[in-house]
Amino acid sequence: MSRIVLEIKNLSTHFFTDSGEIPAVDQVSLHVHKGEVVGIVGESGCGKSVTSLSIMQLVPNPPGKIVGGEINYKGENLAFASEKRMKKLRGNEISMIFQEPMTSLNPLFTIGNQMREAFRFHQKISKKEAREKSISMLKLVGIPRAESIIDDYPHQLSGGMRQRVMIAMAMSCDPELLIADEPTTALDVTIQAQILDLMRKLNEEKDTAILLITHDLGVVADICDRVVVMYAGQVVEEGSKREILKDPKHPYSQGLIRSLPRIHEREQKLYSIPGTVPKPKLGRVGCRFAPRCELAFNRCFEGNPELYVTGEGRRSRCFLYDKQEGEAINDATTEAVIGD
Amino acid sequence: MFSYILRRLLMLIPVLIGMTLITFSIVHLIPGNPAQVILGETATANAITELEESMGLNEPYFVQYGHYLMDLVQGDLGTSLRSKAEISKEIWPYIAATFELTIFAMIFAVVVGVNAGIISAWKQNSWFDFLAMMVALIGVSMPIFWLALMEQWIFAQELGWLPAYGRQNSRDPIAAITHFYVLDSLIHLDFSRTLTILKHLILPSIALGTIPMAIIARMTRSSMLEVMKSDYIRTVRAKGSGQFLVIYKHALKNAIIPVLTVIGLQTGVLLGGAILTETIFSWPGIGRYVYEAISYRDYPVIQSGILVVAFIFVLINLAVDILYKKIDPRIKY
Ligand SMILES: Nc1ncnc2c1ncn2[C@@H]1O[C@H](COP(=O)(O)OP(=O)(O)OP(=O)(O)O)[C@@H](O)[C@H]1O
Ligand code: SF4
Ligand SMILES: [Mg+2]
Numbered sequence: 038m039s040r041i042v043l044e045i046k047n048l049s050t051h052f053f054t055d056s057g058e059i060p061a062v063d064q065v066s067l068h069v070h071k072g073e074v075v076g077i078v079g080e081s082g083c084g085k086s087v088t089s090l091s092i093m094q095l096v097p098n099p100p101g102k103i104v105g106g107e108i109n110y111k112g113e114n115l116a117f118a119s120e121k122r123m124k125k126l127r128g129n130e131i132s133m134i135f136q137e138p139m140t141s142l143n144p145l146f147t148i149g150n151q152m153r154e155a156f157r158f159h160q161k162i163s164k165k166e167a168r169e170k171s172i173s174m175l176k177l178v179g180i181p182r183a184e185s186i187i188d189d190y191p192h193q194l195s196g197g198m199r200q201r202v203m204i205a206m207a208m209s210c211d212p213e214l215l216i217a218d219e220p221t222t223a224l225d226v227t228i229q230a231q232i233l234d235l236m237r238k239l240n241e242e243k244d245t246a247i248l249l250i251t252h253d254l255g256v257v258a259d260i261c262d263r264v265v266v267m268y269a270g271q272v273v274e275e276g277s278k279r280e281i282l283k284d285p286k287h288p289y290s291q292g293l294i295r296s297l298p299r300i301h302e303r304e305q306k307l308y309s310i311p312g313t314v315p316k317p318k319l320g321r322v323g324c325r326f327a328p329r330c331e332l333a334f335n336r337c338f339e340g341n342p343e344l345y346v347t348g349e350g351r352r353s354r355c356f357l358y359d360k361q362e363g364e365a366i367n368d369a370t371t372e373a374v375i376g377d
Numbered sequence: 378m379f380s381y382i383l384r385r386l387l388m389l390i391p392v393l394i395g396m397t398l399i400t401f402s403i404v405h406l407i408p409g410n411p412a413q414v415i416l417g418e419t420a421t422a423n424a425i426t427e428l429e430e431s432m433g434l435n436e437p438y439f440v441q442y443g444h445y446l447m448d449l450v451q452g453d454l455g456t457s458l459r460s461k462a463e464i465s466k467e468i469w470p471y472i473a474a475t476f477e478l479t480i481f482a483m484i485f486a487v488v489v490g491v492n493a494g495i496i497s498a499w500k501q502n503s504w505f506d507f508l509a510m511m512v513a514l515i516g517v518s519m520p521i522f523w524l525a526l527m528e529q530w531i532f533a534q535e536l537g538w539l540p541a542y543g544r545q546n547s548r549d550p551i552a553a554i555t556h557f558y559v560l561d562s563l564i565h566l567d568f569s570r571t572l573t574i575l576k577h578l579i580l581p582s583i584a585l586g587t588i589p590m591a592i593i594a595r596m597t598r599s600s601m602l603e604v605m606k607s608d609y610i611r612t613v614r615a616k617g618s619g620q621f622l623v624i625y626k627h628a629l630k631n632a633i634i635p636v637l638t639v640i641g642l643q644t645g646v647l648l649g650g651a652i653l654t655e656t657i658f659s660w661p662g663i664g665r666y667v668y669e670a671i672s673y674r675d676y677p678v679i680q681s682g683i684l685v686v687a688f689i690f691v692l693i694n695l696a697v698d699i700l701y702k703k704i705d706p707r708i709k710y
Contacts, residue, residue: 095614097606120620128617135608135615143609144707145630151613158617190706206616 042214042246043092044068048106048116050084050091053099060317061087063270064106066344069214072244074237076261076278078251078293082314084270085250086136089216091116092248093133094123111213129159132207136219138200142191148175148202149187155209174205178235197228201235208239215239218250233259254297258282263350266290269325270317272344276351286353288330324356332357381702385695392691400684401445403676405438415458415674454684455677459670464681468666472685473556474544475655475662479647481578482586487640490590491633494597498605499624509594516591525584525657532580540577542659545570581658585651589643596639600632607631634704641697645690 050062062084069075077085090096091103094115108115110131115123127133135141142151152171156162162170168187175183178201191199200220207215217236221229237260240247249261257264257278264281266274266289274287285291292310312329315321323338324330330337336356345358412428413420429435433444448455454464493513497506533541544558545551551570554561559578562571604610605628613627652664667682669675702708 093615095611124617124619126617127615133615135612137608140608141612143613143627143631145705146627154613154618155616192707203612206612 039071039073042069042071042073042111043248044107044109045088045092046107046109048088048091048108049104050087050096050101051104052101058319060319061101061270062091063317065267065270065272066106067265067272067275069246069248071213071246072240073263074240074247074249074261076249076251076257076264077267078254078257078264079267080252080310080314082316083267084317085252085267086218088267089133089218089248089250092216093127093131094118094120095127095133125159128155128207128212129210130212131214131216132210132212133216133218134200134203134207134220136222138196138203138223141203142199144191147188147190148194152187152202152206152209155206159210170209171205174209175202177208177239178202178205179231180205197224197232200224200228200232204232204235204239208243208245211243212245214246214248216248216250219252220249221256222251222253229256230259236260254282254293266293269314271325271354272352273326273354274352275344276348280348280351286347286351286358287326287355288332288357289326292329324354326355378702382699385698389691389695393688396684396687396691397446397449398442400680400687401442403680403683415676449684454681457670457675457678459673459675459678464678468663468678468681468685470553470556471661471663471666474660475648475651475664477544477557477559478578478581478585478651478655478660478662479644481582482647483589483640483644485582485586486589486593486643489586490593491597491629491636493590493594494636495601495624495629497594497598498601499620501602506598510598513591513594516587517595519587521584521588522653522657524587525580525654528580528584529657539579541580544577544660545574581654581660584658585647585654589640589647592639592643593636596636597632600635601628604628604632630704634701637697637700637704641693644693648689648693649686 045068046066048062048065049060052059052061065084065088067075067077077088079085087096087101090101092108092110092115094103096103103116106116110126115126142148149168149171152174153164153167156167156170157164172183172187175186180186180198180201186194186198191202194202200223204220215236220236221232224232233256236247236249239245240260247260249256251257261278263277264275265272266281266287268289274281274285274290276286281290282294285294289310292308295308296310298307310329315325315328322341324333324342327333327337334356340356342354342356342359344352344354345360347353347358412425412432412434416424416428433441436444452465454468456462457464457467460467493509497509500506529541532539540546551558551561551567551574552565554564558574559571562568562574601624605624610623610628613623618627648663651660651662652668654660655662655664656668663682663686667679670678670682
């Protein structure tokens with residue numbers, strides 16, 4: 038496969054709060070190739086946003102802090118890079134869009150003013166040139182009447198339009214990597230599809246790598262090449278989109294897929310994994326999914342599973358895939374859960 | 378924008394009428410016969426009747442009020458009982474003196490307060506933050522006359538750096554044009570005099586500006602802290618902006634909105650309530666003008682002083698509202 042753009046190794050980001058140290062991101066490793074779309078999937082609170090903000094060094098500090106690991110961007114470790122270095126990269130080589138289009142633009146400045154900055158922070162160009170480039174970016178992301186919209190204020194635009202503006206702004210300097218933290222969650226379904234199409238188009242035309250954070254496997258099915266599943270601050274499974282959707286190994290991924298609504302099945306009730314994500318805390322013993330796992334056995338409550346290799350480019354954090362456990366259990370479980 | 382200002386000015390009319398009703402009532406709310414009160418216990422019945430007639434006090438209230446309004450519309454504030462001069466002619470230098478002092482006090486309060494608030498929020502929990510908030514706390518709770526006296530003692534008496542009293546060197550008074558002395562001295566191109574006048578402004582400005590400064594610093598800090606957490610600030614940082622632009626462009630413009638209200642209110646308070654400071658620094662301002670009128674029971678002057686201050690208060694409020702609209706495009710009327 039092609040060159041690796043981003044490689045995160047054992048990244049740990051903790052929050053130091055009054056009620057103690059919270060390991061929101063715990064030894065996370067993942068990588069993104071050039072031009073690839075990688076999805077990070079997981080329920081609310083499992084550390085997706087903190088992982089993505091760590092890459093940009095935008096975790097609110099205090100209380101958050103990267104405490105260990107590497108974030109290698111094109112061979113350079115950014116985990117502890119200086120603010121000066123990060124300033125050069127942000128918005129230029131790595132850019133980011135956020136979940137909340139309604140509040141992510143400054144209400145007191147025009148779209149044009151805010152878009153202009155994206156260029157002027159990184160390129161030596163005049164206001165006029167920046168304005169022209171902004172207009173063509175707005176056209177690229179499918180905003181009608183870009184010439185007049187550019188002088189509007191954010192409150193004059195709909196949520197979908199604002200998210201397009203955010204994407205246009207993020208794409209201004211042709212970044213190598215676009216991090217999109219739940220870019221469609223706040224939008225309604227038709228707009229959601231349009232935004233995903235747009236991102237796919239930009240990915241194909243400009244060969245921009247995308248790290249797409251979502252809790253929605255439907256979004257993954259739409260545009261991702263590869264998927265990383267996170268649970269309680271850890272990566273629990275990794276593989277290609279096809280493999281994860283067709284043949285999830287980890288009981289948590291299996292649960293996520295079972296809870297997808299399906300048209301061709303006449304199940305009345307939608308499945309959902311019982312219980313909720315545990316609050317991250319230090320020194321936890323046992324598999325973090327054990328309290329909710331239907332397949333949990335004794336060992337799950339006593340030791341911490343590692344990421345076991347389960348195939349070509351696939352890993353799963355579950356004792357069922359530890360070579361020491363019998364092959365028999367392994368086969369039985371995968372069959373039981375996947376009926377597709 | 379223009380039609381907005383026009384509409385707001387029209388909306389002022391009922392407010393102004395209300396204000397005149399109040400100032401008109403002042404004289405009539407005084408227990409007993411105003412003429413008697415004005416002239417004192419020993420006045421003869423003849424003198425009282427005479428004064429009643431000259432003040433129109435024997436006519437019905439609404440007729441009196443009508444006369445009062447008609448006079449006001451023509452810019453006639455009445456005649457001072459004490460100096461026998463027309464108030465509208467005599468009041469301006471006092472207003473100008475108070476205005477000049479208020480402007481300098483508020484410049485001090487806003488520049489120091491806003492910046493201290495910003496830096497405190499930026500370097501939250503640092504030694505600067507701690508120190509600035511400590512000073513602000515002392516600032517709001519310190520008696521201003523005490524601060525004023527301390528200033529005079531240290532900077533005028535002990536160090537001799539700055540004058541303790543008055544607006545100017547009283548042996549060499551300026552030929553006043555606007556009665557804003559800084560402006561007047563500039564008009565005369567008399568810059569050494571400008572310097573003297575500025576020196577006279579320093580101590581009273583600091584005394585008067587300290588409370589607003591402290592309030593503004595605390596407001597700015599908390600407002601900035603709130604704004605710095607918002608999503609659009611994160612967006613600006615994600616674009617690769619430096620801290621300075623994040624803070625002074627994106628955060629400050631949002632954070633200043635609630636602070637503006639405080640600035641407006643405090644300006645009004647300074648214009649109306651600086652009697653103590655004006656007395657300590659022998660500042661010939663509107664506060665002193667009214668204060669002296671009270672001790673002489675010069676009711677027309679008291680009426681006019683209150684009316685003028687209230688009017689200015691309303692205008693400042695209007696200015697703040699217009700500023701809001703200039704800053705925040707979401708505001709609609
Ligand atoms: N500012 C903070 N202070 C303390 N803890 C925090 C803070 N931000 C995040 N956390 C912790 O980090 C954990 C992971 O949060 P994160 O926002 O990454 O979740 P997420 O996977 O993005 O969820 P969502 O789908 O709701 O966006 C949370 O459970 C919380 O305990
Ligand atoms: S390790 Fe055990 S508890 Fe954890 S996912 Fe696997 S089977 Fe379930
Ligand atoms: Mg999130």
